[in-house]
Amino acid sequence: MAKRFTKPAINWAELDKRVPPEQKPQFLVFKAKADNYLRRVNASPPEPPKINWEEYKKVVPIPDLVDKFKSAYEAYKVPVPEDTMTAKVDEQWKSLEPAIKAYCAEQQKHIDTASKALARIAALPKFEDMTMETVYDMYPEYRLDPVNKPTFWPHEPEDQYGYKPPAPPAGAPKEPPKKK
Template sequence: MAKRLTKPTINWKEFDKLVPPDQRTNFLAFKAKSDNYLRRVQANPAELPKIDWKKYEAMVPVAGLVEKFKKDYEGLKVPYPVDNLTATIDEQWKTLQPEIKAYCDNAQKEIEIATKELEKIKSLPKFEDITMEMFYDLYPNEALDPVKRPTFWPHDEESQLGYEEKKAKKDAKEPQKKK
């Protein structure tokens, strides 16, 4: 007989913390299905019910039939899959821990950079209130500077004097003609 699990193997509280808000309904539906399945399994007895074979021997007139059933019943073993992958998975998990930690550290650094950028953006004046001079003071490289870097309308790279198309990209896109 397979062993009966007495406690859940899933830490639902920790799992719940990792679920994004937009996936919450799917997570709750999955948890409800899992709980329902666990309740159905727990409703069944852990051991097979005991059969009173003497009672059946008295009731069945065919000699040897009950003994045959008893022998077959007690000899019946339902195969339970052997867990031979948990050790491999645990080993893989241990080898992945440094990569996961490095990824999390890198992600945390990016979060800090993005948070600083958001704070910087929030500290800016509203779009309606900013002037061209304020924009030039805040972003001197992106602002139009008619004195130091005059440009022609529409002020993009292709519309300026001295612009040359990137021939390497153009040549790479065109297939070579055979002679």
């Protein structure tokens, strides 16, 4: 006989946390259908009803008819489809696990980099307390040095004498010529 489910195997509370807000209506429809199905399964008995064959033998005039029905009733088995998909799903999951672990490791590197950047930002003084001298002490590459590196106002790199724009990355589309 097939395995009877008496409670859902899905952790709906955990799944609800992972559903994006824009997909909540579809999730609620799916959950309602699953709950409805489980209620219908639980409403029917797990075993077929027992029949009092002796009572039928007393009532039915044909002697062997009740025995034929009894043997046919007991011989009948409800066909239950064979589970062939669980093995395939488990196999796919095992083949995907290394890719998932590699992806998680790669994302962990990004998380570590972002955490370091956030820690660096958190270590900065409050914006209200910073002065230009503080910024120049922390980031000397942005400091104006009129003696060693004189610049013209507005002191932006593209406004300086001899400025060359950075080369575009390899494979980037070239800009079309400007119309005059």
